[in-house]
Amino acid sequence: MEAKPEIREKYQQVISSILKENLVYIDESGIGIHMQG
Known part of the structure; x- marks a missing residue:
């Protein structure tokens, strides 16, 4: 998709x-989320 x-x-x-x-960022692979912690 x-x-x-x-x-x-x-x-x-x-x-x-x-x-x-x-x-939150969007790359070629789709939606990626980096949570701070």
Whole structure:
């Protein structure tokens, strides 16, 4: 499943707004989340 760039950006914005204390990024593999701790 390949998401469109616009959808990827949308997910990034939504996830970033939800997980403000976490570092959220999107790479070629999809969505990756690095939790601080």
